[in-house]
Amino acid sequence: MQISVHKNRIYQYMAALTGTLGIVSSEMHYGWPSPTLPILLNGTDKLQMDETEGSWLTIMPLVGAILGAIITGLVIDILGRKRLILLSSIPFFISWITIGFAETSVLLHVARFLAGLTDGLSFTAVPMFLGEIAEPSIRGLLSSMCPVSIVIGLLLINILGSYLTISTTAFVSSIIPVILLVTFVWIPESPYFLLMRGRYDDARSSLQKFRGSTDVETELERLAKAVKEQNESTGKFVDLVTCPSNRKAVFIALGLRSVQQLTGITAVTFYCKRVFEKSSNFIAPEVATIIYFTVQLVLSAISCLMVDISGRRPLLIISLAGTAVTLLINGTYLYIKNCTEVDTKDFDFVLLATLLCFIVIFSLGLQTIPLLIMSEMFPTNVKAFALCLADVYFSVIASVISKFFHGTSNAFGMHVPFYTFTVCCVFGLVFIVLWVPETKGRTLEDIQRFLKGEIKM
Template sequence: MDIESERRRLLDAEGGDGDPTGLMSEQEAYLSKVKNRMLYLATFASVLGPMSFGFVLGYSSPAIPELARNADPRLRLDKDQASWFGSIVTVGAAAGGLLGGWMVEKIGRKLSLMLCSLPFVVGFIIIIAAQNVWMLYVGRAITGLASGVTSLVVPLYISEMAHERIRGMLGSCVQLMVVLGIMGVYLAGLFLDWRWLAICSSIPPTLLVACMCFMPETPRFLLLQGKRQEAKEALRFLRGEGAPVEWECSRIEDAYAEQSSSFQMSDLKDPGVYKPLVIGIMLMVFQQMSGINAIMFYAETIFEQAHFKKSDLASVIVGLIQVVFTAVAALIMDKAGRKVLLTISGAAMAMSATAFGVYFHLTPKPPSTTSLSLLMQNVQSQAGEGASADLAWLALTSMAIFISGFALGWGPIPWLVMSEIFPVKVRGFGTALCVLTNWSMAFVITKTFQNMMDALTSAGTFWLFASMCTLSVIFTLVLIPETKGKTLEQIEATFRGTSGP
């Protein structure tokens, strides 16, 4: 009996009645028998990592103003120190991306995720116990390292667990939990001082370790390690007892049999390797060059010019916008598709960034562009009071559209696509390069933002961001393949120019 006949027999034997009309494909017949309850549970456990990551990113916003006026001179931050306190996370995260790429290949996805929770907790403990500014830096760098590992491992873990029908929705939950973590720390910052806020921020990674103890390793990694029986047990846990998991197990094995067991540098000549690598890296470049950090830097000043006096509450509103539209993206991801959402997102950001440039061009004296002072939450607008008030509606509208557009596409989708497009033998290497690119670009743009303002003016800088968003739309339409509804093996076959399993 050949393998296709055996698969059909297993579908009927394990799944019950099967498809009496014969019109349903094997893939559809299999998915009709899958139950997603435990898959949802495993996804929830894993995305406690991105929530921890969100707490790290958001922590500096409420903590820096307090530390800037700290009564203890050993912990008091000046503007330059505050800048490093906020940005050193990106340095740690870039290193974490490289470390994560090695970890997922050597010890697996599950154990990598569990271990990365430790530097989250250790970093926050160092911050809590800090006696000088350098201890604050070290704590932030260590939590950044954990964030870099998490931003690589969790999308990979989810994409290798999930089936193609809901992989987009579950993969989008990574970014959703990041922005929920950011909003959560903003809310907690309304009531807690910086030390209690660090204690609060250590709760999600602690829960992550506890929950992941009961979750399986990904079936694909287990099969790659030759652990077939364990892979079947993992699939049975994730798909439900009634699903004919032997069929999915054999399908994955067939795809893996065509590859060498390990990645070699000579593989970079293979279009199935270099094409997804170029796409993944460029997605990360365009995400950071969209100007999202600049918009977030200006958010407080824009609210102040619109006479919204409670800037800490304004931060919560910005976070809420991100949460709502990221949730919308997650719900429609597997229906609308990645390309459509990236295109809409890029177009919305291009238009709103252009409008921002118009706002700064028309305002007699632009607001202070010192990102350090913005981070210190002590920005004093120098714009003509009447003119800036008249144009405040343009800035507020542009900011709302930009943040909504980013959350709908260019926020979650680069991480999702990164986890989908790489062949198994290059998955660790490829995702590590993408994460390194993302965090390196974030650091460079954050630290050179003031220089861009000085060289190009505020209006010119935002028009540059608008042009990059326009290029991202062209890049999406021309080069990015649609991955919705495809298995990871089918996506891989698309890049190789062959038909998938």
């Protein structure tokens, strides 16, 4: 694969760089509790709250994302991918400004619910858009920009939140959706969507811009034929269950999302700074958190470049096996530290080291590939419903896992959730080996033929 930016692909790369700014803003909201929650719980800010209220504030975006994904699934094939991505900038901006001016915890909950609602929009529209505009040879790279943007958002909010006040952090963060609005407006609409709406000439113009060439008739005819076949019957939500190929796609997509979340990654993200407080004798929690997300960003970017070279399955298998080992070491260290008489003061670096290893190996595959494969699995007539379902599912499972992490850590010790996540990784390996296909270099149409049993991959 050619990594350098080809002139004829400039619109594809710009679409990925600008469109994912909404995901950056969304993940800044998700990562916001890590530097902020300790301040709210310690009573050092004008706003104060207890542990229970703080745990609900933490998962409020996940609650909002459920409603946002449902709404997006209903309107994205009417309004279009580009329009919804642009519209997402407005509620993201409002949510940050609300946090900046909030003087009650109620306003904080409302703002974070609104951010979650918009997250449901972004995580449905952006992966769909990038999957539809990308050439097969770089689809892995472009689609992987979504999970890379997740890490960028988490790193940014931890840097800002560690050194600025809660209000100043929110005001600075509100700049991101503004940049999204003024940059993405120049990107063409998806040719798939335009063909779905019968706008053949507009689809040709869009494809010419994305391919940097006027010679697109062969590809346009292939896309038009695929869209026509996939939309011969109007897609319904129930088609995800009643159609065998869609049912297989749902099983693979949601299975991978489960494997990813059952490593505990979202819970660790929410409570990252509090986890690192366990090794505060070795390094400041703020510094450890920033190092953690910086390493995650670098490795996610490397995975983004590798995914179209090495393939999806090898990276997933290596990533999950390594993640299981680091989780086991983490759990064992925390058990020894909290449940035995062994003096671990001289070994506080172990928690930082193993969590850094965890995020290194996690980012090689599990960070980027589940979202990438999800954008590849579904035909156009049900893709909106599928991504809506996936985002609702993610919000539910991430909420449950985060509450599980919080509850079991407080009741039994932090080693319990880490041991639980280790066991889940073992089951995840079995799932990937048996059921996840290799989609590297395949067109979206080839993937549909595989799901229907017409070809092998």
